[in-house]
Amino acid sequence: xxxxxxxxxxxxxxxxxxxxxxxxxxxxxxxxxxxxxxxxxxxxxxxxxxxxxxxxxxxxxxxxxxxxxxxxxxxxxxxxxxxxxxxxxxxxxxxxxxxxxxxxxxxxxxxxxxxxxxxxxxxxxxxxxxxxxxxxxxxxxxxxxxxxxxxxxxxxxxxxxxxxxxxxxxxxxxxxxxxxxxxxxxxxxxxxxxxxxxxxxxxxxxxxxxxxxxxxxxxxxxxxxxxxxxxxxxxxxxxx
Numbered sequence: 001x002x003x004x005x006x007x008x009x010x011x012x013x014x015x016x017x018x019x020x021x022x023x024x025x026x027x028x029x030x031x032x033x034x035x036x037x038x039x040x041x042x043x044x045x046x047x048x049x050x051x052x053x054x055x056x057x058x059x060x061x062x063x064x065x066x067x068x069x070x071x072x073x074x075x076x077x078x079x080x081x082x083x084x085x086x087x088x089x090x091x092x093x094x095x096x097x098x099x100x101x102x103x104x105x106x107x108x109x110x111x112x113x114x115x116x117x118x119x120x121x122x123x124x125x126x127x128x129x130x131x132x133x134x135x136x137x138x139x140x141x142x143x144x145x146x147x148x149x150x151x152x153x154x155x156x157x158x159x160x161x162x163x164x165x166x167x168x169x170x171x172x173x174x175x176x177x178x179x180x181x182x183x184x185x186x187x188x189x190x191x192x193x194x195x196x197x198x199x200x201x202x203x204x205x206x207x208x209x210x211x212x213x214x215x216x217x218x219x220x221x222x223x224x225x226x227x228x229x230x231x232x233x234x235x236x237x238x239x240x
Contacts, residue, residue: 033064033065033066033067033068033137034066034067034068035067035068035069035070035103035105035135035193036067036068036069036070037069037070037105037106042130043106043130043131043132043133044129044130044131044132045131045132045198045199045200046107046131046197046198046199046200047199047200048170048199048201048226048227048230049227049229049230050229050230050232050233050234051169051170051171051172051230051231051232051233051234052170052171052172052230053171053172053173053174054153054155054156054157054158054171054172054173054174055109055110055153055174056136056153056154056155056156056194056195056196057072057074057109057110057152057153057154057194058074058076058079058149058154058184058192058193058194059071059072059074059105059193059194059195060074060191060192060193061074061076061079061184061186061190061191061192061193062190062191063189063190063191064139064189064190064191068193070105070106070135070193070195072106072108072110072128073110076184079184079185079186079187080182080183080184080185081182081183081185082182082183083183084147084150084183087144087145087146087147087183087185088142088144088145088146088147089146089147089212089215090140090146090147090148090186090211090212090215090217091212091215091217092215092216092217092218093141093142094140094141094142094144094146095138095139095140095141095142095146095148095186095211095217096137096138096139096141097136097137097138097156097209097211097217097218097219097220098136098137098139098219098220099134099135099136099196099208099209099219099220099222100134100135100136100137101134101222101223103134103135104132104133104134105133105134105135105195106130106131106132106133106195107130107131107132107133107195107196107197108128108129108130108131109128109129110128110152110153131197131198132197132198133195133196133197133198134195134196134198134222135193135194135195136156136193136194136195136196136209136219137191137192137193138154138186138191138192138194138211139189139190139191140186140187140188140189140190140191141189142188143188144188145185145186145187145188146185146186147183147184147185148184148185148186148192148211149183149184150181150182150183150184151181151182153174154184154192154194154211155173155174155211155212156194156209156210156211157169157171157172157173157209157210157211158170158171158196158207158208158209158210159207159208159209159210160205160206160207160224160226160230160231161205161206161207162205162228162231163203163228167208168231169210169231170226170230170231172233196209198224198225199224199225199226199230200225201225201226201227201230202225202227202228203225203226203227203228204223204224204225205223205224205225205226206221206222206223207221207222207223207224207226208220208221208222
Protein backbone atom coordinates (compact mmCIF):
# COMPACT_ATOMS: atom_id res chain seq x y z
CA UNK A 1 0.00 0.00 0.00
CA UNK A 2 1.30 3.41 -0.86
CA UNK A 3 1.99 5.73 2.01
CA UNK A 4 2.37 9.49 2.13
CA UNK A 5 5.61 10.48 3.67
CA UNK A 6 7.87 13.50 4.07
CA UNK A 7 11.46 12.88 3.06
CA UNK A 8 13.60 14.54 5.71
CA UNK A 9 17.31 14.91 5.00
CA UNK A 10 18.28 13.24 8.26
CA UNK A 11 16.53 10.00 7.22
CA UNK A 12 18.31 9.72 3.88
CA UNK A 13 21.68 11.31 4.65
CA UNK A 14 23.43 8.28 3.17
CA UNK A 15 21.89 9.07 -0.26
CA UNK A 16 21.89 12.87 -0.45
CA UNK A 17 24.28 15.44 0.95
CA UNK A 18 23.74 19.12 1.44
CA UNK A 19 25.77 21.61 -0.59
CA UNK A 20 27.18 24.31 1.69
CA UNK A 21 27.44 26.95 -1.00
CA UNK A 22 23.75 27.52 -1.66
CA UNK A 23 23.18 31.24 -2.13
CA UNK A 24 21.27 33.29 0.44
CA UNK A 25 18.68 34.12 -2.23
CA UNK A 26 18.12 30.43 -2.98
CA UNK A 27 17.78 29.63 0.71
CA UNK A 28 14.94 32.15 1.02
CA UNK A 29 13.06 30.72 -1.98
CA UNK A 30 13.52 26.98 -1.69
CA UNK A 31 13.59 26.44 2.06
CA UNK A 32 9.91 27.37 2.18
CA UNK A 33 8.99 24.29 0.12
CA UNK A 34 8.39 20.97 1.86
CA UNK A 35 8.34 18.00 -0.50
CA UNK A 36 6.21 14.92 0.05
CA UNK A 37 6.17 11.86 -2.15
CA UNK A 38 3.67 9.03 -2.59
CA UNK A 39 5.58 5.82 -3.17
CA UNK A 40 6.38 2.44 -1.66
CA UNK A 41 9.19 1.66 -4.12
CA UNK A 42 12.80 1.03 -3.12
CA UNK A 43 15.25 3.52 -4.62
CA UNK A 44 18.88 3.00 -5.63
CA UNK A 45 21.74 4.92 -7.23
CA UNK A 46 21.82 5.04 -11.03
CA UNK A 47 24.76 3.53 -12.91
CA UNK A 48 25.91 4.42 -16.41
CA UNK A 49 28.92 3.48 -18.51
CA UNK A 50 28.24 5.73 -21.50
CA UNK A 51 26.13 8.76 -22.33
CA UNK A 52 22.42 8.15 -21.61
CA UNK A 53 19.11 9.58 -22.76
CA UNK A 54 17.65 12.36 -20.63
CA UNK A 55 14.29 11.79 -18.93
CA UNK A 56 12.92 14.72 -16.92
CA UNK A 57 9.15 14.54 -16.48
CA UNK A 58 7.00 17.03 -14.54
CA UNK A 59 6.16 15.81 -11.05
CA UNK A 60 4.26 19.01 -10.28
CA UNK A 61 3.25 22.19 -12.11
CA UNK A 62 1.56 25.01 -10.24
CA UNK A 63 2.00 27.93 -7.92
CA UNK A 64 4.81 28.17 -5.38
CA UNK A 65 3.13 26.35 -2.51
CA UNK A 66 4.56 25.63 0.94
CA UNK A 67 4.06 21.89 0.38
CA UNK A 68 4.51 20.19 -2.99
CA UNK A 69 3.58 16.58 -3.83
CA UNK A 70 6.13 14.84 -6.06
CA UNK A 71 3.74 12.76 -8.18
CA UNK A 72 5.38 10.41 -10.71
CA UNK A 73 2.05 10.10 -12.51
CA UNK A 74 1.19 13.79 -12.32
CA UNK A 75 -1.58 14.65 -14.80
CA UNK A 76 -0.42 17.86 -16.49
CA UNK A 77 -2.76 17.83 -19.49
CA UNK A 78 -4.21 21.21 -18.51
CA UNK A 79 -0.72 22.65 -19.09
CA UNK A 80 -0.40 21.18 -22.59
CA UNK A 81 -1.29 22.69 -25.97
CA UNK A 82 -1.03 21.55 -29.59
CA UNK A 83 0.49 24.77 -30.94
CA UNK A 84 3.49 26.35 -29.24
CA UNK A 85 3.82 29.32 -31.62
CA UNK A 86 1.82 31.70 -29.42
CA UNK A 87 4.07 31.18 -26.41
CA UNK A 88 7.52 32.42 -25.44
CA UNK A 89 10.70 30.38 -25.41
CA UNK A 90 12.59 30.44 -22.09
CA UNK A 91 15.87 32.27 -21.63
CA UNK A 92 18.06 33.10 -18.65
CA UNK A 93 15.98 36.20 -17.86
CA UNK A 94 12.60 34.45 -17.86
CA UNK A 95 13.41 31.06 -16.33
CA UNK A 96 15.27 30.03 -13.19
CA UNK A 97 16.50 26.44 -12.73
CA UNK A 98 17.53 25.28 -9.28
CA UNK A 99 18.77 21.86 -8.15
CA UNK A 100 18.05 21.46 -4.44
CA UNK A 101 20.72 19.22 -2.93
CA UNK A 102 19.32 19.59 0.60
CA UNK A 103 16.40 17.24 -0.04
CA UNK A 104 16.02 13.87 -1.70
CA UNK A 105 13.16 12.32 -3.64
CA UNK A 106 13.06 9.49 -6.17
CA UNK A 107 13.28 9.47 -9.96
CA UNK A 108 11.35 7.10 -12.20
CA UNK A 109 11.03 7.18 -15.98
CA UNK A 110 7.45 8.13 -16.70
CA UNK A 111 5.45 5.20 -18.08
CA UNK A 112 2.02 6.12 -19.50
CA UNK A 113 -0.80 3.93 -18.17
CA UNK A 114 -1.70 1.13 -20.60
CA UNK A 115 -5.26 0.99 -21.99
CA UNK A 116 -8.00 0.35 -19.42
CA UNK A 117 -5.57 0.62 -16.49
CA UNK A 118 -6.22 3.32 -13.91
CA UNK A 119 -3.58 6.00 -13.46
CA UNK A 120 -2.96 5.04 -9.83
CA UNK A 121 -2.32 1.40 -10.80
CA UNK A 122 -0.02 1.95 -13.77
CA UNK A 123 3.27 1.85 -11.85
CA UNK A 124 2.26 -1.53 -10.45
CA UNK A 125 1.87 -2.81 -14.00
CA UNK A 126 5.04 -1.22 -15.35
CA UNK A 127 7.50 -1.32 -12.45
CA UNK A 128 9.81 1.50 -13.46
CA UNK A 129 13.09 1.47 -11.49
CA UNK A 130 13.36 4.14 -8.80
CA UNK A 131 16.55 6.10 -8.22
CA UNK A 132 17.68 8.49 -5.52
CA UNK A 133 17.22 11.99 -6.90
CA UNK A 134 17.55 15.69 -6.15
CA UNK A 135 14.50 17.91 -6.68
CA UNK A 136 14.83 20.28 -9.64
CA UNK A 137 12.70 23.42 -9.78
CA UNK A 138 12.02 25.54 -12.86
CA UNK A 139 10.35 28.87 -12.08
CA UNK A 140 8.84 31.25 -14.63
CA UNK A 141 10.09 34.67 -13.53
CA UNK A 142 8.50 36.52 -16.46
CA UNK A 143 5.03 37.81 -17.27
CA UNK A 144 4.75 35.49 -20.29
CA UNK A 145 3.66 31.86 -20.49
CA UNK A 146 6.70 29.77 -21.47
CA UNK A 147 6.95 26.69 -23.69
CA UNK A 148 9.24 24.43 -21.65
CA UNK A 149 8.78 20.91 -23.01
CA UNK A 150 6.97 18.44 -25.23
CA UNK A 151 5.26 15.11 -24.87
CA UNK A 152 6.01 13.76 -21.39
CA UNK A 153 9.36 15.50 -20.95
CA UNK A 154 11.23 18.70 -20.20
CA UNK A 155 14.34 18.71 -22.45
CA UNK A 156 16.93 19.26 -19.73
CA UNK A 157 20.44 17.94 -20.35
CA UNK A 158 22.97 17.05 -17.64
CA UNK A 159 26.46 18.47 -18.10
CA UNK A 160 29.61 17.64 -16.14
CA UNK A 161 33.15 18.95 -15.95
CA UNK A 162 35.70 16.59 -17.46
CA UNK A 163 39.32 16.09 -16.35
CA UNK A 164 40.30 19.36 -18.13
CA UNK A 165 37.55 21.33 -16.34
CA UNK A 166 35.56 21.68 -19.58
CA UNK A 167 31.77 21.37 -19.48
CA UNK A 168 30.46 18.46 -21.58
CA UNK A 169 27.06 16.72 -21.79
CA UNK A 170 26.64 13.25 -20.33
CA UNK A 171 23.07 12.98 -21.60
CA UNK A 172 21.51 13.21 -25.04
CA UNK A 173 18.04 14.62 -25.80
CA UNK A 174 15.08 12.28 -25.87
CA UNK A 175 13.72 12.24 -29.42
CA UNK A 176 9.94 11.98 -29.70
CA UNK A 177 8.14 11.70 -33.02
CA UNK A 178 4.67 11.14 -34.37
CA UNK A 179 1.51 13.16 -34.74
CA UNK A 180 -0.32 14.56 -31.75
CA UNK A 181 2.79 15.61 -29.82
CA UNK A 182 1.73 18.29 -27.34
CA UNK A 183 3.76 21.05 -25.71
CA UNK A 184 4.15 21.76 -21.98
CA UNK A 185 3.46 25.30 -20.77
CA UNK A 186 4.60 27.10 -17.64
CA UNK A 187 2.45 30.13 -16.68
CA UNK A 188 3.94 33.24 -15.01
CA UNK A 189 5.00 32.81 -11.37
CA UNK A 190 4.41 29.05 -11.59
CA UNK A 191 7.01 26.34 -11.03
CA UNK A 192 7.73 22.88 -12.37
CA UNK A 193 9.17 20.16 -10.16
CA UNK A 194 11.19 17.39 -11.78
CA UNK A 195 14.06 15.19 -10.56
CA UNK A 196 17.73 14.57 -11.31
CA UNK A 197 18.74 10.98 -10.52
CA UNK A 198 21.97 10.46 -8.59
CA UNK A 199 24.72 8.43 -10.26
CA UNK A 200 27.37 6.20 -8.78
CA UNK A 201 30.76 6.76 -10.35
CA UNK A 202 34.49 6.80 -9.79
CA UNK A 203 34.93 10.53 -10.38
CA UNK A 204 33.59 13.39 -8.28
CA UNK A 205 33.01 16.53 -10.32
CA UNK A 206 30.81 19.58 -10.80
CA UNK A 207 27.44 19.10 -12.52
CA UNK A 208 24.73 21.36 -13.89
CA UNK A 209 21.53 21.14 -15.93
CA UNK A 210 21.02 22.95 -19.24
CA UNK A 211 17.80 23.84 -21.02
CA UNK A 212 17.94 24.94 -24.66
CA UNK A 213 20.56 24.95 -27.40
CA UNK A 214 20.47 28.60 -28.48
CA UNK A 215 19.12 30.60 -25.52
CA UNK A 216 20.74 28.35 -22.96
CA UNK A 217 19.49 28.39 -19.37
CA UNK A 218 21.74 26.77 -16.75
CA UNK A 219 21.01 25.57 -13.25
CA UNK A 220 23.19 26.17 -10.24
CA UNK A 221 26.33 24.02 -10.11
CA UNK A 222 26.45 21.11 -7.69
CA UNK A 223 28.76 18.20 -6.87
CA UNK A 224 28.14 14.62 -7.98
CA UNK A 225 29.75 11.37 -9.07
CA UNK A 226 30.08 10.07 -12.63
CA UNK A 227 32.37 7.93 -14.77
CA UNK A 228 34.36 9.82 -17.39
CA UNK A 229 33.25 7.19 -19.90
CA UNK A 230 29.78 8.80 -19.66
CA UNK A 231 31.03 11.47 -22.08
CA UNK A 232 31.20 8.80 -24.79
CA UNK A 233 28.12 8.40 -26.97
CA UNK A 234 27.62 4.80 -28.09
CA UNK A 235 24.21 5.44 -29.68
CA UNK A 236 20.63 5.37 -28.54
CA UNK A 237 20.59 1.63 -28.00
CA UNK A 238 23.31 1.72 -25.32
CA UNK A 239 21.66 2.72 -22.06
CA UNK A 240 22.55 2.28 -18.42
